[in-house]
Amino acid sequence: MNKYVYFPEFRDHDATREEVNSAIMGLLAGSQMAVHLLKLTEGSDHLLAEVFPQIPHIKRFNLTTTAASGILRAAESHLGAMAVPYVLGAHEDYMKACLRLVERSTGVNLGASNVRSANQHGKLEDTSTLKFSADSLDQFHLVRKMRNCTIHAGGLSDRALENHCTNMSSRARAGWKRLAGYEPSFSAGHDEVKFGHRETVAALAITKNLARQANEILQAAIPRPAWGEILLRDLDEVGPGLPKDPSERLRKVRGYARFHYSAMKFTDQEIATFNSAYHK
Numbered sequence: 001m002n003k004y005v006y007f008p009e010f011r012d013h014d015a016t017r018e019e020v021n022s023a024i025m026g027l028l029a030g031s032q033m034a035v036h037l038l039k040l041t042e043g044s045d046h047l048l049a050e051v052f053p054q055i056p057h058i059k060r061f062n063l064t065t066t067a068a069s070g071i072l073r074a075a076e077s078h079l080g081a082m083a084v085p086y087v088l089g090a091h092e093d094y095m096k097a098c099l100r101l102v103e104r105s106t107g108v109n110l111g112a113s114n115v116r117s118a119n120q121h122g123k124l125e126d127t128s129t130l131k132f133s134a135d136s137l138d139q140f141h142l143v144r145k146m147r148n149c150t151i152h153a154g155g156l157s158d159r160a161l162e163n164h165c166t167n168m169s170s171r172a173r174a175g176w177k178r179l180a181g182y183e184p185s186f187s188a189g190h191d192e193v194k195f196g197h198r199e200t201v202a203a204l205a206i207t208k209n210l211a212r213q214a215n216e217i218l219q220a221a222i223p224r225p226a227w228g229e230i231l232l233r234d235l236d237e238v239g240p241g242l243p244k245d246p247s248e249r250l251r252k253v254r255g256y257a258r259f260h261y262s263a264m265k266f267t268d269q270e271i272a273t274f275n276s277a278y279h280k
Helices: 008-041 065-073 075-106 120-125 134-152 159-167 170-180 197-221 224-238 246-260 268-278
Strands: none
Touching: 008 065, 008 075, 008 197, 065 075, 075 120, 075 134, 075 197, 075 224, 120 197, 134 159, 134 170, 134 197, 170 197, 224 246, 224 268, 246 268
16 A cells, blocks of 8 residues: 555645656757767858757857867756755645645644745644654755855855765765765865766755655644545546536545555545535
8 A cells, every 4th residue: 555645735846846857857868869979060160050950949058069069068067056945846845735734724824925944844734643753854954055056156065065074974975975976075265166967866865865754754744534524625626527416526535545545544434524514
């Protein structure tokens, strides 16, 4: 049985993450494919717009093929610098959605829309008996602080990043090394922070892991009757809709619960109760 609840926001996040992953890896691969293609024109003095006149917007990159090849070979770090903030932004949106779901289900005001990414996981933990993995959070905040350095410190490491690396747990450090291929260590004001293919893969893996942990935390944070309402509303407003016939409607709810909400292990009696409460 699946241990995750596939509520709409989780499904949307999964789809977005897959799209982001495909787009990023496509761009990384595409830049290197372009380098290989340009080898066919090596030594030419013609500009790209003359060689490839059918490519849209080619005049904005109107260099000789030799100059273009050099830029494309170095494209990985530039693509990573754009990709990692994109990945973190998608995760931040998902965490806001999780907090809003708790707010709607419990009536507790968590300030979901205004919680910064540095505090979102802690805020969600406060609503549940379950916790995020401390090692996963260590890795996430490493990527976040690296991102901050590229945006706010001209790409140089700052004191916050240096201190974070120093204080990371040994398991978090080992996990980062497995993902990114090097020990997390930066000296403030001296080391340049770069994002390449490995850092991008690491960011995707870390946020995927945390998104699934958030899913399990939500299962404990949201009362079962509230999950029942989420199920019915999902089927009614996002899914195929609720049939008018009572027996057919109950059959449809049971099937939808087995498909998307099996982790909750709803009983037939619970589903019948949820169905009746939803239509009052």
